[in-house]
Amino acid sequence: MSRELRILIVDDDALVRGGLSMMLDGVHGISVVGEAADGDEVTAAADTHAPDVVLMDLCMKRVDGIAATRKLRARPRAPEVVVLTTFDSDENILHALRAGAGGFLLKDTPPPEIVDAVRKVAAGDPILSPRITRRLMDRAATQSGAYERARAALESLSAREHEVVQAVAEGRANAEIATRLYMSVPTVKAHVSSILTKLDLDNRTQIALLAHDAGLA
Amino acid sequence: MSRELRILIVDDDALVRGGLSMMLDGVHGISVVGEAADGDEVTAAADTHAPDVVLMDLCMKRVDGIAATRKLRARPRAPEVVVLTTFDSDENILHALRAGAGGFLLKDTPPPEIVDAVRKVAAGDPILSPRITRRLMDRAATQSGAYERARAALESLSAREHEVVQAVAEGRANAEIATRLYMSVPTVKAHVSSILTKLDLDNRTQIALLAHDAGLA
């Protein structure tokens, strides 16, 4: 097998650091190579210890965990980051994911699962707490509902009308659309009008919203 | 501990059913109580065997796995459903999630993980293959990018303007907005105009799209 997994623990609470360290260090294949108490110390610690995985607390005093994660992930040979937090607000989750976290665990996760998560993340697999997974699933499902309906509605349109819908969905005016699609403004209007009746809508804004739901940028 | 977990396996390939059954049955705490070869047979099998978890193949002949899942989940005391499939198309994933699947695994998942997944799903935790999790994470992250920017832009608006934005984002006409917010049409126009300059936009459609990005339904 490969060498030991090198872990860096980042949390501004010494007690938590201790607990995590105790939980992880000594477990087969894992060794905690360092700790940091603050977002500022993280990059330095990462330089000296070259960890494979960083366990990152989210709410810290000076530089928060999100920013620290972003900084870490921007480096060459970036370590994987597992975010640990007490709060599962959408804010936190989405920010962390955008910052490049490979895992997002709530602090009530039982120790063996944390160990497991660290291993999986190190292997490149993403890890989320069940509650978070559920959120993401619900999110995706609801969105895809609108998507399906919108897509279905747009089926009834002709090719040219599709192009017009696309342009309308970008917030463009009729004149703009006309030049872009090489037709006169009245023709654009005719298309828009036809689209409105076919989709049973009242105005171009509703076209734009529908198209947006259908995934046209 | 609670009683054994009752599993129903649904796949139109007898070989696959056999393999899964062999993999799961006999494992501590799990027993395979039935099999079904087709979406049509599923409800009947569920009636007779009252499974806790259904392992559902997605691509089947007559009634596909999505429809079968939807039907199962609509019942009282519905079993949890884990979808198993070879293909990880967005289509499949989103449809399955919307149908009420509690888990989505690719068929290349190693056996122990499948066992584990069944247990977790039975306990109410959602389960996704790493590749799927990654997809959902990326999806959420990209969307939240636009969200942040839009939210920030809308900060500069007054309370009344916010209400107008909301209404515009629903595709409403000025007259509608006027009655709804108890003001005259010219006043609505004034607000819209002010919003346009503050957000540096050209027309109400763009307002609607921005607001949509900001999460105003």
Add this chain to the structure above:
DNA sequence: GCGCGGCACCTACTTCGGTCGGTGTCGGCG
């Protein structure tokens, strides 16, 4: 061949949306 429906295109007319200018009100500040 002929009629027919759908499409893309246009003109002329009506309605809606957006700009400009202006009023009254309120709270902050020298």
Add this chain to the structure above:
DNA sequence: CGCCGACACCGACCGAAGTAGGTGCCGCGC
């Protein structure tokens, strides 16, 4: 106090959006 800026509100004007109606052009079926 008197001034200023922000806000909510309105009326008059004009350009853009949407409607009605009509033309030429395929491709289809009788």
